[in-house]
Amino acid sequence: MTNGVGGSTAATELAKLTSQRYQAVAIGLDEYQQRINKLRTVMLATGIDALYLDATTSLRYFTGLQCYASERLHGAIISASGELLYVVPAFEQQKILAGIVVEGRFVLWEEHEDPTAAVASAAMKFTPQACCQLAIDSQTPFYTASRLQAFDVNLVISNAEELIASCRRIKSNAELALLRQAKAITLRVQQAVAKILRPGIDTREVQSFLDKAHIACGMDGRSTFKIVLFGEATAYPHGVPYPQQLVENDMVLIDTGGTLYGYNSDITRSYVLGEANARQREIWNLEQEAQLAAFNAAQVGAPCSAPDLAARAVIEAAGFGPGYQVPGLPHRTGHGVGLDIHEHPYMVKGNDLPLEPGMCFSIEPMICSYGEFGVRLEDHAYITAAGPKWFTKPSQSMDDPL
Numbered sequence: 001m002t003n004g005v006g007g008s009t010a011a012t013e014l015a016k017l018t019s020q021r022y023q024a025v026a027i028g029l030d031e032y033q034q035r036i037n038k039l040r041t042v043m044l045a046t047g048i049d050a051l052y053l054d055a056t057t058s059l060r061y062f063t064g065l066q067c068y069a070s071e072r073l074h075g076a077i078i079s080a081s082g083e084l085l086y087v088v089p090a091f092e093q094q095k096i097l098a099g100i101v102v103e104g105r106f107v108l109w110e111e112h113e114d115p116t117a118a119v120a121s122a123a124m125k126f127t128p129q130a131c132c133q134l135a136i137d138s139q140t141p142f143y144t145a146s147r148l149q150a151f152d153v154n155l156v157i158s159n160a161e162e163l164i165a166s167c168r169r170i171k172s173n174a175e176l177a178l179l180r181q182a183k184a185i186t187l188r189v190q191q192a193v194a195k196i197l198r199p200g201i202d203t204r205e206v207q208s209f210l211d212k213a214h215i216a217c218g219m220d221g222r223s224t225f226k227i228v229l230f231g232e233a234t235a236y237p238h239g240v241p242y243p244q245q246l247v248e249n250d251m252v253l254i255d256t257g258g259t260l261y262g263y264n265s266d267i268t269r270s271y272v273l274g275e276a277n278a279r280q281r282e283i284w285n286l287e288q289e290a291q292l293a294a295f296n297a298a299q300v301g302a303p304c305s306a307p308d309l310a311a312r313a314v315i316e317a318a319g320f321g322p323g324y325q326v327p328g329l330p331h332r333t334g335h336g337v338g339l340d341i342h343e344h345p346y347m348v349k350g351n352d353l354p355l356e357p358g359m360c361f362s363i364e365p366m367i368c369s370y371g372e373f374g375v376r377l378e379d380h381a382y383i384t385a386a387g388p389k390w391f392t393k394p395s396q397s398m399d400d401p402l
Contacts, residue, residue, distance in 0.1 A: 003271055003272070003398070003399050003400065003401060003402075004191075004194060004195070004400070004402055005194045005195070005197055005252070005271055005272075005273050005401075006195065006196075006197045007195060009196060010196050010205075010209050010212075013192040013193075013195055013209075013213070014192075014209075014212055014213060014216050016192065017188065017189070017192055017213055017216040017217050018216040018217075020188075020217075021216070021217060021218040022181055022184070022185055022217060022218045023218070024178060024181050024218070024260050024261060025174070025177070025178075026261045027174055027175070027178075027261065028174070029101055031172060031174055032062065032063060032064050032101055032102050033102065034172075035062050035167060036062055036063075036078060036082070036102070038167055039062060039078060039167055040078070040082055042163055042166055042167065043078075043080040043135075043163070044080050046163065047133055048080060048133050048134075048135045048158070048160075049079065049080055049123070049126050049127040049129075049132050049133045049134065050077050050078065050080065050123040050126045050132065050133075050134050050135070051077065051079075051134075051135045051136075051137075051160055051163065051164075052075060052076075052077055052119055052123065052134060052135070052136045052140065052148070052160075053075050053076045053077075053078070053137050054069065054073075054074075054075045054136075054137045054139060054140040054141070054144065055067035055068060055070070055073075055074045055075060056069070056137055056140075057262070057338075057339035057340050057343075058137050058139070058164050058168070059075060059076055059137075060262060060339060061164075061168055061338075061339055062078065062102075062167075063076055063084065063086075063100070063101065063102045063104070064100070065086070065096070065099055065100050065101065065102075066099065066262070067096075069141070072089050072092075072115070073087065073089075073109070073115035073116070073119070073144060074087070074088050074089070074092070074096075075087045075119065075137075075140075076104070077107070077119065077122055077126075079123075079126040080126070081126065083104070083105070083126065084102060084103075084104030084105070085104055085105050085106070085107050086100065086104050086106050086107065087106075087109070087115065087118055087119050087122065088106065088107075088108065088109075089108070089109060089110075089111070089115075090108040090109060090110050091111075107119075114147070115144075116144055116147035116148050116151065117147075117151065119144075119148060120134075120151040120152060120155050123155065124152065124154065124155055130154055131154045131155070131156050132154060132155050132156065133158065134148070134156065134157055134158070135157075135158045135159070135160035136148065136157060136158070136159070136160055137160055137164065138159050138160060138164070165343075165344040165345075168338060168339075168343065168344065169336060169338075169343070169344045169345050169359055170357075170358035170359060171359070171360050172358070175263065175338065176360070176382060178260055178261055178263040179264075179265075179338070179382075179391060181260055182219070182257075182259065182260040182263050182264060182265035183265040183379075183380055183391040183392045184391075184392060185214070185217045185218070185258070185260065185265060186214070186256060186258060186265035186266070186267045187267055187392045187393075188217060189210060189213040189214055189258075190254060190256070190269050191402045192209075192213055193209055193210060193213065193254060194252075194254075194269070194271070194401075194402055197246060197252065198246070198273075199246055199247060199248045199273070200245055200246065201245065201246045202243055202244070202245055202246075203228040203229070203230065203244050203245075204243050206226075206228045206254070207223075207226045210223045210226045210228075210254075210256050211223050211226070214256075214258040218260075219258035219259060219260055220258065220259045220260060220261065220262070221258070221259075222258070223256050223257065223258050224257055224258055224264065224341060225255070225256060225257060225341070226255075226256045227239045227253070227254070227255040227256065227268075228253075228254050228256075229244065229252070229253040229254075229374075230244040230245070230246045230247070230250045230251070230252055230253075231244065231246075231247060231250040231251060231373065232371060232372065232373060234251045234252070234253040234270065234374045234375070235368045235370050235371070235372060235373055235374035236368070236374070237330065237331060237366055237368065237374070237376070246273055247273075248273060249272060249273065249274040249275055249276075249277070250272065250273055250274075251270060251271075251272055251280060251373040251374070251375070252269075252270065252271055252272065252273055253268065253269075253270045253375070254268065255267075255268040255376065255378065256268075263338060264337050264338065264339070264340070264341045265380075266337060266341055266362060266380065267378055267379060267392060268364060268366075268376045268378035269377070269395060269401055269402060270284065270287070270374075270375040270377060270395075271284075271395075271398070271401035271402070272398070276398055279372075280373065280375075280398075281398050283367050283369070283375050284398045285398065286314070286315065286318050286320075286367060286375075287365070287366070287367050287375040287377050288377060288394075288395065288397075289314050290310075290311040290312075290314040290315050290329075290365040290367070291311070291364070291365060291377050291379075291394060292394075293310040293311055293313065293314045294307035294308070294310050294311040294334070294347070294363045294365055295307070295381055295390070296310070296388075297310035297311075298347075298355055298361075298381060298383065298387075298388040299355065299387055299388070300354075300355055300356065300357065300383060300385065300387060301354050301355065302354065302355050303351060303352045303353065303355070304345045304346060304348070304351040304352070304353045304354075304355060305347070305348060305349050305350060305351045305352065306355075307333050307334060307347045308332055308333040308334070308347050308348050308349055308365075309349065311329065311333045311363075311365035312329060312333075312365070315328055315329050315365065315367060316328070320367065326369065327367070327368065327369040327370075327372075328367065328368070329365050329366060330366075331366070332346060332347060332348035332349075333347045333348070333363060333364065333365045334346070334347030334348075334361045334362040334363050334364060335347070335362050336359065336360060336361045337360055337361060337362060337380055338360065345359055345361060346361075347361055347362075347363070355383050356383060357383050357384050358383065359382065359383045360380060360383075360391075361381060361382075362378055362379070362381075363378070363379060363381055364376055364377065364378035364379075377394060377395050379391065379392050379393075379394045380392070
């Protein structure tokens with residue numbers, strides 16, 4: 001095809017990807033220790049005695065320990081004085097020892113015991129004052145948070161969302177390197193998958209290829225998500241619950257990503273298999289203009305709402321919207337990215353947080369027209385002292401989308 005779509009086989013493209021695997025460098029111990037030191041500084045400044053981290057990406061961010069939420073509490077407590085405690089089931093201690101990066105003491109609980117009591121008792125030892133100010137990870141399950149809240153009147157619970165976000169939303173050079181590499185891999189996967197498209201191909205076949213392609217390139221595993229849409233279904237931002245078959249001259253939307261040492265990629269490409277008609281070109285070109293306007297608005301010191309407002313101004317000037325109305329842009333323009341696919345900061349109306357060097361986020365002002373088609377061009381950017389920079393090169397044109 002003239003736009004580089006179609007014309008190859010899955011086996012051919014997977015072989016190419018496997019022969020060019022990337023090598024990545026994981027976050028090291030020194031950086032984890034720097035993160036904990038920064039956290040302690042913020043805790044001391046805000047009067048927090050201890051922070052509880054549940055089995056979330058924030059536990060991994062500060063300690064390097066990767067746990068998955070289950071019915072058994074796994075977590076860590078970090079005190080303002082610098083102590084690190086791992087709170088885990090007693091029979092899991094040896095497994096956790098094999099996975100820790102930053103050394104710390106263990107608080108163990110047995111099967112018949114209440115693990116929240118272990119967390120609360122350990123936290124209250126960190127302060128000589130009558131009350132212990134314990135901030136908890138905002139992703140902590142309600143049953144854990146509520147039990148901590150009820151444990152003792154001298155244990156004062158607060159939401160650690162902003163405390164954690166203030167550390168995580170500014171990415172280090174090591175994080176930027178992992179994010180850059182992860183996104184470069186997914187862009188290669190996007191380029192490869194476009195080459196295997198043909199009339200009649202099923203979305204499930206494409207999704208299977210995406211998984212194999214991310215693995216072939218050296219990502220942590222299969223795609224973390226894989227939205228594949230053809231024709232009218234491309235109008236729905238998060239997909240449809242049924243498979244589709246590709247028809248000549250259909251709009252194609254593929255939104256996919258994976259992780260590299262836990263750091264996420266997330267890239268969307270929209271294009272036509274065959275010849276684009278005038279309406280498809282009109283909307284595609286408008287989407288490209290909106291994406292560029294959002295990027296240019298992402299300047300140091302500008303509010304996080306600025307990219308969203310800039311993209312909407314372009315879309316609404318063309319007669320779409322207004323606001324979240326469809327045809328138009330029904331969701332925010334972007335989201336932060338790191339160990340979570342969606343994290344702070346968010347590019348959305350009302351977010352007055354100033355953009356700072358080190359912030360990373362998507363720019364994806366999708367244009368949806370229900371019953372017709374949709375176009376989303378998604379790339380990620382990061383803020384430098386000189387302004388925004390792309391992690392990956394955006395689509396050039398409707399005829400050269402990849």
